[in-house]
Amino acid sequence: MIVVANQKGGVGKTTTAVNMGVGLAMSGLRVLIVDVDPQGNATTALxxxxxxxxxxxxxxxxxxxxISPMARMSPETPGLEVLPATIDLSGADLQLANVKHRERRLKTALDEYLxxxxxxxxxxxxxxxLGLLTINALVAADEVLLPIQCEYYALEGVTQLMRTVQAVKSSFNSKLQLATILMTMYDGRTRLSREVVDEVRGQFAxxxxxxxxxxSVRVSEAPSYGRSVLSYEPNSAGAVAYREAAAEFAKLHSATGRTASTKIASSKRVRRASTPTVQSVKEA
Incomplete structure (x- = not known):
């Protein structure tokens, strides 16, 4: 379970969640995307x-x-389900404020679903x-995928997010870790992009x-058509990059043993997912 988070807006967070999910599902894996954002942009894009x-x-x-009755199969690709979000979520923080075990609501539902x-x-x-919606996601997740844009103030918000991750890890979810960082909005023609990559690599190698x-214009356009860039313009630079990122992500999980697993309730056994090869994700 991977939470895609960044306190700073406009960094490609939703775009990354959508396209990484689609890339993995296109390779034959089963993926669930849970939209925890009241704007519902991931829901729209799928x-x-x-x-x-x-x-x-x-x-x-x-x-x-x-979750089961409300998860919808996305038309993007077989094996990709979405738990949609609506503007109703905008009041959830306030409604959950005085609820017992409010930070574990999403984890409990996901555990039952799986x-x-x-x-x-x-x-x-x-x-x-970094309100209760994000806290619920962090408590439910195994790890954090952090998109960082290759622009000025790239690390803005990352420090606060890391403090929150550490607080959640200490109090509610000891397994939580920052496992993956993906650089977005990269322009190799500019010195700025290269310097930002070097700066982030220096801290998170x-x-x-x-x-x-x-x-990429195509990456930005795709959600307005209710599509991921992988189906909207599969040969575009953005689509190729997200396929490569999904392949690299899957390979890292396979190599480090971080492959996703599904709990079997009756026997407590764990099924290890069949992680695709780099080539299979790229071809998909």
């Missing part, structure tokens, strides 16, 4: 309706409804804030993927 009142993450958090559904990867797309996502 072709799922999210009009006011559409059941989804809000009902899971507030009413403790099960007892009966074989899912290889769960991506949780968070709002650009082990976590940073070698693949960089270029600044």
């Amino acid at each position: 072709g799922i309706d999210h009009d006011l009142g559409t059941p989804g993450t809000y009902e899971v958090l507030i009413d403790e409804e099960p 007892k009966t559904h074989e899912i290889d990867y769960v991506f949780l797309d968070c709002p650009p804030s 082990n976590e940073m993927l070698e693949t960089r996502i270029p600044r």
